[in-house]
Amino acid sequence: xxxxxxxxxxxxxxxxxxxxxxxxxxxxxxxxxxxxxxxxxxxxxxxxxxxxxxxxxxxxxxxxxxxxxxxxxxxxxxxxxxxxxxxxxxxxxxxxxxxxxxxxxxxxxxxxxxxxxxxxxxxxxxxxxxxxxxxxxxxxxxxxxxxxxxxxxxxxxxxxxxxxxxxxxxxxxxxxxxxxxxxxxxxxxxxxxxxxxxxxxxxxxxxxxxxxxxxxxxxxxxxxxxxxxxxxxxxxxxxxxxxxxxxxxxxxxxxxxxxxxxxxxxxxxxxxxxxxxxxxxxxxxxxxxxxxxxxxxxxxxxxxxxxxxxxxxxxxxxxx
RNA sequence: CGCGGGGUAGAGCAGUUUGGCAGCUCGUCUGGCUCAUAACCAGGAGGUCGCCGGUUCAAAUCCGGCCCCCGCAA
Numbered sequence: 001x002x003x004x005x006x007x008x009x010x011x012x013x014x015x016x017x018x019x020x021x022x023x024x025x026x027x028x029x030x031x032x033x034x035x036x037x038x039x040x041x042x043x044x045x046x047x048x049x050x051x052x053x054x055x056x057x058x059x060x061x062x063x064x065x066x067x068x069x070x071x072x073x074x075x076x077x078x079x080x081x082x083x084x085x086x087x088x089x090x091x092x093x094x095x096x097x098x099x100x101x102x103x104x105x106x107x108x109x110x111x112x113x114x115x116x117x118x119x120x121x122x123x124x125x126x127x128x129x130x131x132x133x134x135x136x137x138x139x140x141x142x143x144x145x146x147x148x149x150x151x152x153x154x155x156x157x158x159x160x161x162x163x164x165x166x167x168x169x170x171x172x173x174x175x176x177x178x179x180x181x182x183x184x185x186x187x188x189x190x191x192x193x194x195x196x197x198x199x200x201x202x203x204x205x206x207x208x209x210x211x212x213x214x215x216x217x218x219x220x221x222x223x224x225x226x227x228x229x230x231x232x233x234x235x236x237x238x239x240x241x242x243x244x245x246x247x248x249x250x251x252x253x254x255x256x257x258x259x260x261x262x263x264x265x266x267x268x269x270x271x272x273x274x275x276x277x278x279x280x281x282x283x284x285x286x287x288x289x290x291x292x293x294x295x296x297x298x299x300x301x302x303x304x305x306x307x308x309x310x311x312x313x314x315x316x317x318x319x320x
Numbered sequence: 321c322g323c324g325g326g327g328u329a330g331a332g333c334a335g336u337u338u339g340g341c342a343g344c345u346c347g348u349c350u351g352g353c354u355c356a357u358a359a360c361c362a363g364g365a366g367g368u369c370g371c372c373g374g375u376u377c378a379a380a381u382c383c384g385g386c387c388c389c390c391g392c393a394a
Contacts, residue, residue: 309347
């Protein structure tokens, strides 16, 4: 059997989702000319620098890496010299100018983690969880000058389990995305796919997640708070503020669950109380959230019961 | 030289300002009480106070250096 000619690729992406897709392309022996990813940024506390997961894979596989600060003329010239046949973009994190997208013979295609036209934008995985959707998926599409507005090449849905969080859902989507991409690329370059226009009237957008999105409002339903916990698992986490000795301390909740049974007495919203002998909980507008692990700013993560040993006043306080 | 909090018994913390017996809560061990228990009572074990050096009659505490953990900012 004769081996098909595979298109020469340039890959653009940054987080774990992207790196899994890049790995599968390499595994399928696509020639990856270069990888473009976000610049490294300096240390957390001056200790180590953050390197994008995509860059790590590229380093392992000895693929050329480009980390442009700006997508300027110099970047365009560099890309033109490479002469890629196709650009693959997966969660790159920057909006690419049309002039760049049109450089390759087979254009530029994007692997987006939602069923477009739903959840266009920067955080489709987070928002699928926050909105408590029962399913989401992968769309592979041609890129145009809009954000996730291009014509669709292929699409696949997957179920979101109630306990899925950002990490597990990202993993599932990346696997599905890799598979769909490996089916879509050959079909596309052979001209077997007719791009399908999106129904722009049904489009929804999602914004970049900000740190402040992780601040919990205890007047929300327990399920909504839990959804944020699932969605913000990697970053920014969920947190609240606790007044101790006159100072407001940021306190993060690193392991929580929704209480199955409501206690007899109702507490203030945001109040910390003993749910039972072994569990500490906080009251929301419609239920109770059990807090298993907690982290006070400047301290390590600890089991809430241990935390209580050192800060007995935590019980009965009201979070802000 | 970006800003800040922290390292004290197995766990979580107080004590450091003003140097002077190593403390609290939980766990753990032993005994007691109890029909029984994660409850209660009595008793015990468990510490290089992150590391190195300095000051001092005396350092967890003051001074200098180093290591490690964490929050913010990017």
